[in-house]
Amino acid sequence: MQIRGSRILLTGASGGLGEAIALELARRRADLVLTARRAELLEDLARRTGGEVVVADLSVAADVDRVTEDALGCDVIVLNAGIGGDGIVDEATPEGIDQVLDVNLRAPIQTAVAFAQHKLAERSPGHIVLVGSLSGVAPTPNTFMYNATKFGLRGFAHSLGQDLDGTPVGLTLVAPGFIRDAGMFHDNDMDLPPGVRTKSPQDVADAVVRGIEHGDREVYVAPPELRAMASFAGLAPGLAARVQKLAGVSERTARR
Numbered sequence: 001m002q003i004r005g006s007r008i009l010l011t012g013a014s015g016g017l018g019e020a021i022a023l024e025l026a027r028r029r030a031d032l033v034l035t036a037r038r039a040e041l042l043e044d045l046a047r048r049t050g051g052e053v054v055v056a057d058l059s060v061a062a063d064v065d066r067v068t069e070d071a072l073g074c075d076v077i078v079l080n081a082g083i084g085g086d087g088i089v090d091e092a093t094p095e096g097i098d099q100v101l102d103v104n105l106r107a108p109i110q111t112a113v114a115f116a117q118h119k120l121a122e123r124s125p126g127h128i129v130l131v132g133s134l135s136g137v138a139p140t141p142n143t144f145m146y147n148a149t150k151f152g153l154r155g156f157a158h159s160l161g162q163d164l165d166g167t168p169v170g171l172t173l174v175a176p177g178f179i180r181d182a183g184m185f186h187d188n189d190m191d192l193p194p195g196v197r198t199k200s201p202q203d204v205a206d207a208v209v210r211g212i213e214h215g216d217r218e219v220y221v222a223p224p225e226l227r228a229m230a231s232f233a234g235l236a237p238g239l240a241a242r243v244q245k246l247a248g249v250s251e252r253t254a255r256r
């Protein structure tokens with residue numbers, strides 16, 4: 001789909017990757033709807049991009065309904081909001097589990113399905129971008145809720161994508177690895193596994209653009225060595241867990 005002149009809803013717009021995505025889409029002359037909870041950050045970004053602000057909490061059902069309603073008036077939706085990694089088992093609570101499921105999985109599924117239904121009924125073109133993670137390919141210690149939701153989102157994306165093949169509605173899953181300079185990995189001050197390189201927020205924004213313009217089903221934003229490690233861990237999680245243990249990954253993530 002063409003970005004210039006398209007109306008694009010972006011969730012998680014107040015975050016590190018959201019800002020980079022919003023600035024790139026605005027540079028390409030999209031008409032933006034920016035949504036998240038922190039109104040002041042959204043308003044600042046709206047001043048810089050000419051976007052419209054929708055303040056919403058995606059763990060509140062009525063707010064997800066409102067965002068979904070706004071999504072129906074758009075040509076493209078970029079469902080990027082997410083809550084990060086910690087899933088230390090001793091500290092997990094039912095409320096915390098619900099929060100991660102709601103924001104990372106339930107909200108994007110509800111909005112994407114309603115958007116697809118609306119476009120198919122109207123017979124008009126549309127594009128869905130879901131921001132997943134390499135954590136949807138490879139499990140790591142102390143991130144069980146993040147892994148659960150990102151694996152779920154990846155399964156959803158590939159299945160719904162098959163259902164939409166041959167229709168005017170496209171779907172792309174953007175799967176970042178470790179992103180430097182801004183966003184949850186940067187903010188959490190996490191150690192990298194030895195020998196692994198990062199990508200930038202601009203690389204994620206470029207992947208979103210590629211998905212919208214070319215319709216790729218899945219775009220990884222990670223260097224080849226990390227993609228290879230993730231693919232190996234996805235195919236052989238037991239063996240990968242032993243390698244991660246030897247490399248001290250569990251100790252590093254547990255003390256964040």
Ligand SMILES: NC(=O)c1ccc[n+]([C@@H]2O[C@H](COP(=O)([O-])OP(=O)(O)OC[C@H]3O[C@@H](n4cnc5c(N)ncnc54)[C@H](OP(=O)(O)O)[C@@H]3O)[C@@H](O)[C@H]2O)c1
Nearest residue numbers: 012014015016017036037038057058082133179183184185
């Ligand atoms: N950064 C990385 O290295 C990395 C790697 C792989 C995947 N990702 C994925 O990239 C996406 C963006 O992450 P990021 O790095 O930009 O993280 P971030 O800087 O922490 O931003 C997270 C965004 O999600 C929004 N959000 C969180 N809880 C929300 C809620 N209850 N309701 C509405 N919005 C909510 C936040 O907005 P408010 O707080 O204002 O509500 C913020 O805009 C996420 O899906 C993440 O899983 C990031």
